[in-house]
Amino acid sequence: MNELDLPVLLRDLALNLGALFIVVYVSYFRRHRRWDQVVGYTAFNISLFTVSAALGSSAPLNIGVGFGLFAVLSIVRLRSAESGQIEIGYTMIALVLGLMSGLSGMDFEVKLVFAVLLSASMLVIDNGRWQPIRRRERLRLELDSVITDENDLKSHLASLLGSTPVLFDVRSIDFVRETMRVDVVIERRLTQD
Numbered sequence: 634m635n636e637l638d639l640p641v642l643l644r645d646l647a648l649n650l651g652a653l654f655i656v657v658y659v660s661y662f663r664r665h666r667r668w669d670q671v672v673g674y675t676a677f678n679i680s681l682f683t684v685s686a687a688l689g690s691s692a693p694l695n696i697g698v699g700f701g702l703f704a705v706l707s708i709v710r711l712r713s714a715e716s717g718q719i720e721i722g723y724t725m726i727a728l729v730l731g732l733m734s735g736l737s738g739m740d741f742e743v744k745l746v747f748a749v750l751l752s753a754s755m756l757v758i759d760n761g762r763w764q765p766i767r768r769r770e771r772l773r774l775e776l777d778s779v780i781t782d783e784n785d786l787k788s789h790l791a792s793l794l795g796s797t798p799v800l801f802d803v804r805s806i807d808f809v810r811e812t813m814r815v816d817v818v819i820e821r822r823l824t825q826d
Contacts, residue, residue, distance in 0.1 A: 642686060644741060649734030652748035653678050653727060660755045661723050670720055677724060678731035685735030719759065726751050772817045779806055779813050786815070794819055 657674045661667075733739070733747055772794070780786040791797045800818040807813065 638737075641737070641741075645686070645734050645737075645744065646682065648741070648744055648748055649678065649682050649730055652730050652734070652752045655752040656723065656726050656730065656755045660752075660759055664759065665719065667720075670723065674723055674727035678727040681728055681731030682735040685732045686737065722759075723755070726755055770819055770821060772819065773804075774815050774817060776813050776815060777811070779808060779811050781806075790815070790817055796821065 653675065657671050657678075661674070662671050730748060730751055734744055736744075774790075774793075776789075780789055786803075787798055787801065790801060794817065796819040798817045799820050802816045804814040804816055
């Protein structure tokens with residue numbers, strides 16, 4: 634059983650929080666403005682940091698710990714209806730930063746290199762300069778009428794959304810309530826921030 638080395642723990646926590654700040658606030662929040670996701674990323678990160686620091690100080694890590702940690706993480710449902718690929722990417726980065734920073738058996742210099750790599754990769758890939766002028770968005774709509782003609786439905790969606798749908802898929806139709814659910818992909822012009 635290893636004792637918790639407080640100066641090492643505080644150093645690792647500082648690295649984790651610094652990298653988390655860069656990834657979650659400087660890179661993600663300033664562009665996407667979703668505070669709910671920031672709270673989630675921070676909670677995941679700090680939770681994983683705590684778990685990995687506690688595991689690292691309690692016993693030598695083995696393959697069983699890896700499987701146990703994987704089982705815990707699999708409980709978290711990353712693919713929810715509200716999370717897109719960008720949010721899932723940030724979630725993974727936040728999880729890995731917390732886990733890696735909390736491991737006691739890894740040299741600090743290695744942790745620093747990985748934290749810089751993870752943080753810098755998100756700053757580079759999600760800074761807005763690399764993305765096209767237009768971005769596609771997926772929307773899920775429930776219409777209060779049933780439109781069975783494809784051209785009429787496309788026209789109705791265009792007038793409703795102010796943009797011609799690139800793709801749309803009818804998910805369900807309820808003829809009793811006269812409603813229908815439609816997944817729509819539209820293209821919006823982005824403003825540079």
